[in-house]
Each structure stands twice: as C-alpha cells, then as structure tokens.
C-alpha cells in the first residue's frame with residue numbers, strides 16, 4: 045500500500061486563520077475563522093480540533109503549503125513559524141503560496157483583485173485571472189496606493205477582501221514554490237521595516 | 248525530567264535542554280545584538296523578523312547538542328511574558344507545536360522567574376530568599392518563601408536600571424548596549440560628581456532612576472556647552488556608584504527585615520562587575536549569589552529551570568490556548 049498524501053494548508057496573513065487538509069487530492073476538512081489579533085491563541089487549538097476530527101496527528105502529515113504573505117506582519121509570522129516547526133519536526137516538505145493568491149482563489153471566476161488593507165490608503169494587492177477553475181497570475185503582489193493600483197487595471201475586475209480559499213484551485217495552479225531549506229524560510233513582507241527604511245534614506 | 252526551555256521575549260532566540268532544573272545539557276542562544284546595534288536599541292519589528300528566521304534552527308541545535316530526541320522531553324517551558332509581544336508570539340507558537348507534535352505538557356513561564364532561577368543552575372536556592380532583579384526592562388525586589396512563591400517588595404517607579412545605563416551610554420556616545428561599557432569604564436574612573444542617590448532613604452523598597460539619568464544628561468550637556476573636558480570614565484563611575492549604592496542599600500535593608508538565608512541577584516545587570524563587588528562588600532551576614540555571566544542575559548536554560556520548579560509545585564500544565572502577554576505579572 046502506498047502512503048497517501050495528507051497536505052496541510054496554513055495561512056494567517058489576513059483577518060482569518062485558515063487551515064485545510066487535502067487527502068489524496070480531496071479536500072477533507074477546512075476551517076476559516078475570523079479573529080481580532082488572536083491568531084496566536086486560536087490557530088493551534090483549531091489545528092488540533094481539525095486533526096482530531098480526521099483521526100490524524102501532526103506526524104501523519106506528508107507536506108505543508110503555507111501562505112507567506114504579504115499581509116499582516118504579526119499574523120503571517122505565526123503561520124510561517126508554525127509551518128516551519130511542523131515541517132522541521134516531521135521532516136516533511138513545505139511549499140509556499142502568496143497569501144493574496146489564497147485570498148483570490150475564493151472567487152469562482154473572472155479577473156480578481158485580492159485586497160488586504162495596509163492603512164493610509166495603501167493595501168496589499170495583486171491580480172489573478174480565474175477561468176474554468178484554473179487560476180493564473182496577472183500582476184505581482186504589491187503594497188501600493190489603492191487608487192494608483194486600480195488605475196493600472198484595464199478590464200473589469202472584482203475586489204476580494206475576504207473569503208475561504210479554494211485550495212484545490214491553488215494545488216492545480218503553478219503558484220506554489222517549494223522551499224529548499226525550511227530553516228531559512230521567512231515571510232514575504234514586501235517591505236523593509238520602517239527603521240531600515242529610515243536608515244537607508246539617511247545613508 | 249528533561250525540560251525544553253524556549254525564550255524569545257526580546258532580541259535573543261534561545262532554546263535549551265535542562266535536566267531536573269539544574270543540569271544544563273544545551274543552551275543555544277541566537278543573539279540579534281549585532282543587528283540592533285546599528286539602531287542604538289532593539290527595533291521590535293526587526294526582532295520579530297529575526298525570531299521567525301532563526302526559530303526552527305535554534306530548536307534543532309538545542310536538541311542535538313543535548314544528545315536527545317524530542318520524545319525524551321518531559322516538559323516544554325516557554326516564556327509567555329513580559330516582553331515584546333511580536334517576539335514572544337514566535338517562541339510561544341513554536342513551543343506549542345513541539346508540545347502538540349509529541350504530546351508533551353506545555354508550560355508558560357514568567358521571564359523574571361526565569362532570571363531568578365538562573366541562580367538555581369549554580370546552586371539550589373534556599374528559602375527564604377531575597378531576589379534583586381535588575382535588567383533592561385526590570386528593577387525589583389522579590390521575597391521568596393519557597394519555590395515559585397514570589398512576593399514583590401518594591402520596584403522601579405520609572406526607568407529600569409539597564410534602561411538608565413543604556414541612556415547614559417548613549418549620551419556619552421558609547422557603543423550599544425551601553426551598560427557593559429559604562430561598567431568597564433567605571434573601573435577606570437572616580438566618583439567626582441556625587442550624583443544624588445534617588446530614594447535611598449525612602450522607607451519602601453521602590454526605586455527611581457529617571458531623575459538620576461536626567462541629572463547625568465544635564466550635567467553632560469552643560470559641560471559640553473561650556474567646552475569643559477568630559478572624562479567619560481569619571482561620568483561612568485559617578486553614575487554607577489549612585490546606582491549601585493541605592494541597589495545595595497535597599498537590598499541590604501530588605502534582607503535584614505525579612506531575615507533571608509540568601510540574596511540572589513538576577514537579570515542582565517547582574518553581570519555588572521561594579522554591582523557584584525559592592526553587593527559583596529555591603530551584605531556580609533548572608534551569602535549573596537549571582538548567576539554565571541552566561542546566564543545573566545536572556546537565555547532559555549533559565550526558563551527551563553524555572554519551568555521545572557513551577558511544574559513540580561503546581562503539577563498543572565497550560566493548554567494550546569497559551570498566549571504571549573507583554574505585561575504579564577509575576578504573581
């Protein structure tokens with residue numbers, strides 16, 4: 045009997061904690077729970093519940109897909125830290141996916157602009173085309189002024205600011221990137237820290 | 248029992264394995280000090296980013312150096328506060344994953360309790376015991392009548408000792424962190440300025456260092472304005488003598504009032520040689536102990552040691568809802 049694949053999805057870069065389990069290409073369980081600055085508290089209890097519902101433990105997982113941002117700095121760090129630890133402890137591979145791609149995947153079809161608010165009229169955004177369940181990237185992930193970004197879009201689009209990711213759509217896409225060294229994995233913040241920025245500006 | 252300690256409350260990512268609260272099998276510390284040096288202090292967002300970068304590697308080194316497998320660990324003890332919240336959350340969540348992955352009990356440990364129990368790595372703490380905790384974030388006197396029984400006698404009303412040291416270091420244009428450099432230069436200077444000893448005669452066990460710090464800064468400013476030569480060594484010595492006088496006098500008085508068997512000094516400033524020498528001179532009727540230099544600054548061995556005694560005392564573990572708390576209270 046060949047070992048079946050059990051892929052864990054983790055994303056914490058948005059207002060919601062997202063977890064999903066795909067067993068041999070079938071979505072067997074998922075949870076997408078909105079929370080206010082408490083991903084750190086809820087994510088592992090939610091994961092524990094999810095695995096227990098499936099009669100599984102962390103040791104049964106065969107690989108992980110983690111949303112590496114961009115999005116909330118504190119939020120994305122929680123998901124990435126957890127993915128790194130699970131991957132390292134169990135010696136299983138990790139693939140990364142843009143948290144914006146995960147958000148966009150919740151839409152059924154059309155031109156989709158995933159949107160994570162970054163204050164001061166800025167947002168983390170990108171653009172994807174979804175057609176017959178196939179998702180293709182149109183614009184890179186950016187942190188940009190919302191109006192300036194919209195001006196770049198020539199065709200009708202839909203903004204998606206919340207939704208449960210469609211992980212099967214993600215698995216079918218070419219939006220996943222294998223992680224060669226789990227210990228070296230870091231979130232994609234899309235921006236240096238303010239302190240680094242000020243220092244570079246002064247230099 | 249082997250305890251896996253995890254510490255990430257500020258700018259050090261650390262994981263350790265300690266046997267029975269005493270024997271350190273490994274204590275890996277990934278320090279970010281070189282990175283924050285360029286900014287003259289810890290930048291919280293950079294600290295958080297560095298913790299994520301290093302976290303799994305530090306766990307791996309700690310378990311390997313201990314020569315154990317995770318299955319051998321009986322308790323995962325993690326600093327859950329106080330500290331920088333973004334930093335705390337990385338250690339807390341990583342610790343939770345280990346606990347969940349191997350079905351090991353998980354326990355949140357107060358950072359200051361960790362500093363205090365760094366002393367237990369040298370020799371068992373005897374009770375009643377008076378602990379002076381001095382670091383960049385804390386200055387307090389705690390009475391302990393037994394393991395994990397802390398009664399706060401007093402604390403700083405404003406700046407922590409280490410904070411005042413770093414600010415004085417900055418004014419004197421010494422490299423960051425200023426504390427160790429001020430200590431070093433002090434040894435070469437004289438107390439020529441006789442700065443005030445704030446609250447030395449107050450009947451309580453509270454402290455205050457912001458007035459003293461301002462005093463030092465103002466004098467430095469005025470002398471610079473008048474083009475007077477500034478002897479950094481004398482500035483450092485005058486400041487350090489004022490600080491250590493207050494710390495030693497208050498600790499001595501508390502030790503006498505509560506009839507303690509020993510005095511222990513904990514926290515980053517416990518590495519200060521001027522403080523070590525003066526404390527030994529001031530308190531002669533009961534032993535005064537300091538942690539080994541390597542256990543004065545933030546490390547996970549002290550968290551593992553504290554976690555062991557907390558667990559032995561209460562027998563109660565935390566669940567996966569454990570969170571970081573930047574303002575966690577000791578008792």
Ligand SMILES: [Zn+2]
Nearest residue numbers: 358382515545
């Ligand atoms: Zn500390």
